Amino acid sequence: MQQVYPQEPRPFVKWAGGKRQLLHELERNYPKKFDTYFEPFLGGGAVMFNLLAKHPDMKCHVSDLNSDLILTYVAIRDKVTEVIESLENHSKKYQKNTNFYYYHVRESEPTSQIEKVSKLIFLNKTCFNGLYRVNSKGKFNVPLGRYTNPNIVNKENLLTASRILQSSNLEFFCRDFETVLHDIKKGDFVYFDPPYQPVSNTANFTSYTSRNFTDDDLERLVNLAEKLDSIGCKVLLSNSKSKKVENSFSSSKWKIKEIQVNRAINSDSKKRTGHSEILVKNY
Structure with missing residues (x-):
């Protein structure tokens, strides 16, 4: 009998473009039947x-170019107790001297897997807007956020996530x-949930890793989607409502649906509402 989880885990990191608030829309657009699930831009992993909460035995190949992020998923799957202990230590020290401790951790270069992972989660929970951004040298460069009591150690969610990530069919x-x-x-x-195409000159956030997602990368992605369609794969893609993206998927095989979304990552709270995105699929 297939196990269904009573509580669906939430993403344990906040990621620009995260899909948690759009799950109700995405669920309506999943294919009814499929074999293995692939997600090559994993990010926060909401989808x-x-x-997995609905289909724990689902065969699943997920990936990301951010090696620290993949390391974090693997550690939470295999060593969640140690990760929680390290985060609790961060939380205690952070509350004693918030500003000093944040920048001390940001500049640190831990060598153990657990400390690398807890650093990533700690900074994600305490930095400005929960934004993950690195510079051209791969160095995390987001300033301290303005939080009175950030939830650095969400123990219950981490344990739930760990259990679900232990599926033998997940790679x-x-x-x-x-x-x-x-x-x-x-x-x-x-x-596919790639870094979004900018819709204005000021909306050019693509630095999840030390290399940007360029127009050439978008072209590679479009060509890949065409190849996958030709071999009979079911393809779903999220992106901004950008003319470049819409024109790239203009042939009749692609169905484009516009959806409304709020974005919590914008530094100006007035600009977090009323955005349009698109879903593109071939089924």
Whole structure:
């Protein structure tokens, strides 16, 4: 009998473009049947957690180019108790001297897996807007956020996430999105949630890793989606309502749906509402 989790885990990191608030819309657009699930831009993992909570035995290949992020998923799967202990230590020290401790951790370079992972989660919970951003050298460069009591250690959610990540059918990879071609086949489902195309000159946030997601990367992604369609894969893609993206998926095989969304990552709270995004699919 298939186990269904009573509580769906929430993403344990806040990621720019995270999909948690759009799950009700995405759920309506999942294919009814598929074999293996692929997600090559994992980020906060809201869609993966949503699907695994409903189908714990689902075969699942998820990946991201951010090696620290993949390390975090693996540590929470395998060593969640140690991660929680390290986060509790961060939380105590942070409350004693918030400003000093935040920048001390931001500049630190831990060598153990657990300390690297707890650093990432700690900074994500305490930095400005929960934004993950690195500079060209791969150095995390977000300032301290303005929080009175950030939830640094969400123990219950981390334990729930750990249990669901222990599925024997779930595999993690640190790799470029194009490499899904190596192991995907007809009948599989792939969800693409890449760094979004900017819709204005000031909306150019793409630095989840030390290399940006360029126009050439978008072209690679479009070509990959075409190849996957040709071999019979089910393709779903999220992106900004950008003319460049819409024109890239203009052929009749692609269905484009516009959806409304609020974005919590904008530094100006007045600009977090009323945004349009699109969903593109071939089924």
